[in-house]
Amino acid sequence: MTHSVVGRGASAGPGGRGASASERRETPGTVICRLEQIRRESGVTALVEGEAVAVFRTYDDEVFALSNFDPFGRASVLSRGIVGTLGEDAVPFVASPLLKQRFDLRTGVCLDDPAVAVATYDVSVVDGVVVVGARRETIGS
Amino acid sequence: MSSGAPHLRKQLVVIGHGMVGHRFVQAAIERGLTETYDILVLGEEPRPAYDRVALTSFFDVGAEALSYLPTGEYDDPRVTLRLESEVTGLDREERTVSLADGTTHRFDELVLATGAAPFVPPVPGHDLGNVFVYRTIEDLEAIREASKGARAGAVIGGGLLGLEAANAMHQLGVQTHVVEMAPRLMAVQIDDAGGATLKRHIEELGLSVHTGVMTELIDGDADGNVSAIKFKDEDPIDLDMVIFSAGIRPRDALGRAAGLDIAERGGVLVDEQCRTSDEHVWAIGECAAPGGRMYGLVAPGYTMAEVVVDTLLGGTAGAFTGADMSTKLKLLGVDVASFGDAFGAAEDCLELVFADAVAGIYKKLVVAENATGGYELLGGILVGDASAYGVLRPLVGSGIELPENPEELILPAGRGAGIELGLPDDAQICSCNNVTKAEIVAAVSEGSTTRDGEGCDSPACVTKCTQAGATCGSCKVVVKKIVEDHFASVGKVVDTSLCEHFAMTRQELFDTIAVHGYNRFDDIVAGHGRGRGCDICKPTVASILASLLNHHVLDGANATLQDTNDAYLANLQKNGTYSVVPRIPGGEITPDKLIVIGEVARDYGLYTKITGGQRIDLFGARMEDLPAIWKRLVDAGMESGHAYGKSLRTVKSCVGSTWCRYGVQDSVGMAIQLELRYRGLRSPHKLKGGVSGCARECAEARSKDFGIIATDKGWNLYVCGNGGAIPSHAQLLAGDLDDETLIRYLDRFLMYYIRTADRLQRTSYWMDQIGGLDRIREVVVDDSLGLGSELEAAMDTHVDSYFDEWKATIEDPEKMARFVSFVNAPGTPDPNITFREERGQIQAANNDAPVSLGTTIPVGAPR
Known part of the structure; x- marks a missing residue:
């Protein structure tokens, strides 16, 4: 099938202009991989405009993108952490594989130390392909 | 202190380095007495203080395990310990003590802690060869030596210590006779009915008990060794050794010669502060007689030690006013306890007795009516089942009124429901x-x-x-x-919940998964948990599934459950790279394999270091390079060392009998056999083993979860040791095992641990939790739960299903897909990975912020 998004940067994936019925955004982004290449409740590392970005897929197939850099351990590892949920609201999180601090996948805020947060990125799934967009204005970091 | 310097600091001399002397010094250091005093401790025995109460376990655990001060010195430099120093004189005028070696030492304060000596009645023949007392490790060494050729022996004295000695003799394989002058065993602690119950227990074990018997003569052979024992009204017995254990006498000779007041029945007379008739001389422990009475237990001795430290510090509160002589012990496997007014000496007291002759249980409570018409506990005796001791003893003297039906306290569980006591x-x-x-x-x-x-x-x-x-x-x-x-x-x-997702312990979770036969986290969390799990429960489930099924940890959805290191079959290091450790079973490796390891390290620019587990760690591997590194190692005949798993790590060995001139068994061969048997076994915490080829213990096996030490008859198996932050020595589970029995016990032990331990609970803590070494021995050696064959079968399943995870990974394209730097740029290395150089090798480095490829040229390991 053809991919209906724009790919740029270091993406190795094919690109193309267009929009699906559900994803009308024209935002350019980096094609990462097909959604099924990311196992449920795990992450992959992607190269987005020269930066290492961790892209996660949750149990109910939501995708999130965070900087792969763990600010506590100061290493590029977050995509390799365990993904789960916390609390009544089932907050999706990843636990750093280094020292296990947990980060909210939606906001990048560290759940163990809210003063610390990692950058998040726009991310979407278009026709089964994961696309990471712009880095969001981060909070608290 | 140099001889010319003025003695500004006061000198305190302690004579005796037994349990009480040691406790005194410990208290003196902890409570600051060494701020004003230099302490000189003079011990007569060749070794520092050890646990004399546990003396019998010397045969099982050796001298070092009993020692209170294995290094032979205290951490406090103001304390000097001199061993093998016999004090021969005390000059109270000059305030000096003189030693057998001719030296003298001045003191400002002197503490006598000389203990007691075994009492040997003047029976003719008491000085023959192979007649012993039971007091020191040296005594036990001599007893062990004599037991080698002995068929039968007698212990004279059926009290607490006599039964300890009989236990030791029995364990040494000598047909044992217990000879007691009184009409019953343990005459001081228990009554006739209790004594009779105890006697039956002991006879069932194969020992002979002779009560109410007077020893007339010990007969010797031509070599001057004991050959028979003759009694007043009973047939003589032929035997090869005798142990006297007929009581102890205070060692008060030094004080006596120096003119200190001595109690009528022996012991240096002291007041409530443990001060003797000389205000600068103190006496504590068994050599002392507070109020004219000596105490042959360690707890009163400890109290006396604390009292003296307190008084020397200027305190006035400390006083020794008598001691609780309650006793609870396990003699020859039989529980015996005696507490309070055990014989009902008080006026108008009543006795409640429960006896079950078939089960060998005797329990007696002594109670008295109080002012309000209720009953209070005065004392009691328990034989055969002393489990109620812990609850009963504190009641004595507490003023607490017993419940309506006090007999419930001693009825067997099930008949008397547990009652609440405040x-x-x-x-x-x-x-x-x-x-x-x-x-x-x-x-x-x-x-x-x-x-x-x-x-x-x-x-x-x-x-x-x-x-x-x-x-x-x-x-x-x-x-x-x-x-x-x-x-x-x-x-x-x-809250014993594993985490917020599972309201159960690891053991409960293990059982749940096993019973339902689950193999997917999704089913487990849907059926028994909530939410989608976390970094605590997911690896726990992964470990349990691995223990039960031994599938590849990266199979299917299980890959996302694995903890950091398991997830990539390597150990994540601080800069995001991994270390790789191939298995080197028992630490034995061929030159060819060693060369391959070296070549791999060189070609991938890895930092190499020898680990504590006798293998080689290769650091600094990029995740995407791991499969290629593994392939080189696997092609050379190596496999994963599971250094990344909560699983068996290594079985360390010394070189053993194959080369060493002291070795008595092939420790390397056994270590390799065990490491290959248990490799890949997932467990609640990492597991380590060790095998030493002789008692010199060069493999440090007793610092491992399971340690095996060769004997001339087979193997001694020690369990539940560890190094790390809080080290503990492994303890002897069973001795002189053949290979087959050793492996059977180890299979059971390890599986029992894996099934019942908490997450990340090391074996030593697990042992404390499940009821100690005795409990493990019941399950593993005695098979009291009947689980033995099931545990062995579980281990056989593990052994049969073992495979190398590295090899299986590089052969599976689906698993290999994860090992890329960037999913959308697999050829580009992560620029964040940084190294520095030190001593000619790379070291991990970190960056303060993410490194962008756009702005920075990556600094990588030499490729």
Whole structure:
């Protein structure tokens, strides 16, 4: 099938202009991989405009993108952490594989130390392909 | 201090380095007495203080395990310990002591802690060869030597120590006769009915008990060794050795010669501060006689030691006013306890007795009516089942009124339901270390912290913090109950949940998964948990599934459950790279394999270091390079060393009998066999083993979860040791095993641990939790739960299904897909990975912020 998004940067994936019925955004982004290449409740590392970005897929197939850099351990590892949920609201999180601090996948805020947060990125799934967009204005970091 | 310097600091001399002398020095250091005193300790024995109470276990565990001071010196430089120093004179005028070696030492204060000596009655023949006493490690060494050729022996004395000695003789394989002059065993502690019950137990074990018998003569052979023992009204017995254990006498000769007041029945007479008739001389322990009475137990000696330290510090509160002579012990496997007014000496007291001759149980409570018409406990005797001791003993003297039906206290469980007892705050729970209920509650109360700064939240932690239960352990049941009751009273739910997703312990989770036959996390969390799991429960489930099924940890959805290191079959390091450790079973490796390891390290620019487990760690591997590194190692005949797993790591070995001139067994061969048998076995915590080829223990096996030490007859198996932050020595589970039995016990032990331990609970803590070494021995050696064959079968399944995870990964394209730097740029290395160089090799480095490829040229390992 053809991919209906724009790919740029270091993406190795094919690109193309267009929009699906559900994803009308024209935002350019980096094609990462097909959604099924990311196992449920795990992450992959992607190269987005020269930066290492961790892209996660949750149990109910939501995708999130965070900087792969763990600010506590100061290493590029977050995509390799365990993904789960916390609390009544089932907050999706990843636990750093280094020292296990947990980060909210939606906001990048560290759940163990809210003063610390990692950058998040726009991310979407278009026709089964994961696309990471712009880095969001981060909070608290 | 140099000889010319003025003696500004005061000198304190302690004579005797036994349990009480050692306790005195410890207290002196801890409480600051060494700020003003230099302490010289003069010990007569060739070794520092050791646990004489546990003397019999010397045969099982050796001298080092009993030692209180294995290094032979105290941490405090103001304390000097001199061993093999016999004090021959005390000059009170000059305030000096003189030694057998001719030296003299001045003192400002002198503490006598010379202990007691075994009493040997003047029976003709008491000085023959192979006649022993039972007091020191040297005595036991001599007894062991004599037992080698002996068929039969007698222990003269059927008291507490005599039965200990009989136990030792019996364990050494000598047909044992216990000879007691009194009409019953343990005449001081228990009554006739209790003595009869105890006698039946002991005879069932194959020992002969002769009570009410007077020894007339010990006969010798031509070599001057004992050959027979003759009695007044009974047939003589032929035998090859005799142990006298007919009581002890205070060693008060030094004080006596120096003119100190001596008690009528022996012992240096002291006041309530343990001060002798000379104000600068003190006496503590068995050599002392406070109020004219000597105490042959260690707890009163400890109290005396504390009292003297307190007084020397200027305190006035400390006083020794008598001691609780309650006793609980296991003699030849039989529980015996005696406490309070055991013989009903008080006026108008009543006795409640429960006896079950078939089961060999005898229990007696002595009670008296109080002013309000209720009953209070005065004392009691328990033989065959002393489990109620912990609850009963604190009741004595507490003023607590017994429940309506006090017989419930001694009826077997099931007939008398457990009854609730309210202990007063000042009830002494641990008599060895004098810990009250209030102190235990304080330890677990809100806001209290341990020495590590953590909250104290469990009975095991209370024992560490307060010492309650740390010596004889008999009060541990009560400690646990007090802690649980306290938590219940403050509404604290003692949460044993694994995490917020599973309201069960690891063991419960293990059983649940096993019973349902689950193999997917999704089914488990949907059926028995909530949410989608976390970094605690997911690896736990992964470990349990691996223990039960032994599938590849990266199979299917299980890959996302794995902890950091398991997820990539390598150890994540601080800069995001991995270390790789191939298995080197038993530390044995061929030159060819060694060369391959070197070549791989060189070609991938890896930092190499020898590990503590006798293998080689290769650091700095990029995740995407791992499969290629593994392939090189696998092609050379190597496999994963599971250094990344909560699983068996290594079985360390010394070189053993194949090369070493001291080795008695092939320790390397055994280590390799064990490492290959248990490789890949997932467990609650990492597991380590060791095998030493002789008693020199060069493999440091006793610092491992399982340690095996060769004997000339086979193998001794030690379990539940560890190094790390809080080291503990492994303890002897069974001795002189053949290869087959050793492996059977190890299979059972390891599987039992894997099934019942908490997450990340090392074997030593697990042992404390499930009921100690005795409990493990019951399950593993005696097979009391009938689980033996099931545990062995589980291990056989593991062994049969073993495969190398590295090899299986590089052969599977689906698993290989994960090993890329960037999913959308697999050829580009992660620029964040940084190294620096030190001593000619790379070292991990970190960056303060993410490194962008756009702005920075990556600095990588040489490729």
